[in-house]
Amino acid sequence: xxxxxxxxxxxxxxxxxxxxxxxxxxxxxxxxxxxxxxxxxxxxxxxxxxxxxxxxxxxxxxxxxxxxxxxxxxxxxxxxxxxxxxxxxxxxxxxxxxxxxxxxxxxxxxxxxxxxxxxxxxxxxxxxxxxxxxxxxxxxxxxxxxxxxxxxxxxxxxxxxxxxxxxxxxxxxxxxxxxxxxxxxxxxxxxxxxxxxxxxxxxxxxxxxxxxxxxxxxxxxxxxxxxxxxxxx
Numbered sequence: 001x002x003x004x005x006x007x008x009x010x011x012x013x014x015x016x017x018x019x020x021x022x023x024x025x026x027x028x029x030x031x032x033x034x035x036x037x038x039x040x041x042x043x044x045x046x047x048x049x050x051x052x053x054x055x056x057x058x059x060x061x062x063x064x065x066x067x068x069x070x071x072x073x074x075x076x077x078x079x080x081x082x083x084x085x086x087x088x089x090x091x092x093x094x095x096x097x098x099x100x101x102x103x104x105x106x107x108x109x110x111x112x113x114x115x116x117x118x119x120x121x122x123x124x125x126x127x128x129x130x131x132x133x134x135x136x137x138x139x140x141x142x143x144x145x146x147x148x149x150x151x152x153x154x155x156x157x158x159x160x161x162x163x164x165x166x167x168x169x170x171x172x173x174x175x176x177x178x179x180x181x182x183x184x185x186x187x188x189x190x191x192x193x194x195x196x197x198x199x200x201x202x203x204x205x206x207x208x209x210x211x212x213x214x215x216x217x218x219x220x221x222x223x224x225x226x227x228x229x230x231x232x233x
Contacts, residue, residue, distance in 0.1 A: 006125075007074040008212060009066070009118065011035040011055055011111075012084030014042060016184035017133060020201035021081060024209050026050065033070040035062075035084070057084050057110035058102075067117045077121035079212045082111040082132045082156075092147040099148060107152040112159055119172070128172040129212050132160040133204070136180045136224060153178075157222070164221060171216040179204055179225040199227040 008025055012018040013034035022032045026049055035055025036042055044050040051073045053066040070077060086106045088099050115130060122128030137146050138153030160176035167173055182204060183195040207223060214220070 005029065005031045005049070005074075006078040006212075007031045007033065007070070007076050008079035008081060009033045009035065009070055009077065009114075010081040010083055011057070011114065013044075014038065017182060017201045017204050018081075018083040019043070020205040021083065021208050022050065024202070024205035025212070028209060028213075030079075030212075031074055033066070033074065035066050055084070057106040060110075060113055063110065063114050063117060067114070071121065076125065077118055078125040078127065079129045079131065080114065080118045080122065081208060081212075082114065082130070084110070085133065085135075085156075087149050089145045090148045091144045092151070095148040100151075103148060103152045104155065108155045108159060111156065115159075115163055119166075122172045123170050125172075127214070127216050128167070129214075130160070130163050130167075130172065130174045131208050131211055132156055132163075132174070132176045133208075134160065134176050134178045136178050136226065136230070138176070138178055139224065161221065164219070173214070173216055173219050175211045175220045175223065177204065177207060177211075177223045177225065180227055180230065182227075197227060199225055 008030055010018050010021050013022050014036040022034055025032050031049040033051045035053055039052045039054050042052040045052055053069050054062055055066050056062045088103050090099055134156045135153045137150040138157040141150045157176050160174050163174035179199055181198050183198040183200050
């Protein structure tokens with residue numbers, strides 16, 4: 001790796017959107033540090049520009065270890081991509097405390113902690129960036145069954161905006177990407193149409209790459225993405 005290689009950390013990069021983002025960045029000359037639950041099973045283990053680390057959104061110590069391993073290997077950090085997340089299909093009337101705690105711990109608290117750990121290194125980067133994969137459910141509540149999920153994604157969107165404000169003076173930029181259904185295991189299970197009609201993981205990867213490549217003079221707050229035309233989004 002040369003000193004000019006930029007480095008991005010991607011959570012939830014074992015498959016789907018996270019893996020597609022990793023593939024795109026690697027193809028564009030980036031080095032990537034991937035946070036996954038089962039590092040031994042990663043398809044990126046043989047790539048010289050990829051570091052695969054254990055990451056569990058419910059284990060703060062795994063976040064700290066992942067950050068330390070990343071800096072030890074690459075010596076810098078230019079981008080942090082919050083991709084890991086879960087969906088609990090419950091209404092706000094059905095949700096119990098344990099459901100609330102689990103989804104907020106994974107979708108909100110872990111990204112916040114990771115951002116805190118990454119911030120000192122992103123401040124040193126020429127164009128430090130944080131990208132949060134939220135959801136259109138962070139912009140509207142589409143159905144009763146998505147109520148609890150939407151609550152967590154509204155909070156994730158707010159986290160992204162809070163980070164954006166924190167980077168106002170030092171140039172660390174934060175962007176929230178809000179897709180509707182994407183042709184992943186989760187998206188295919190929830191959508192009621194052919195997966196070929198949905199937004200593809202590669203589409204989101206291209207958007208993330210574009211955002212990470214932008215200079216600090218281009219601050220993009222949100223990017224809503226839908227596989228068809230939806231009112232207002």
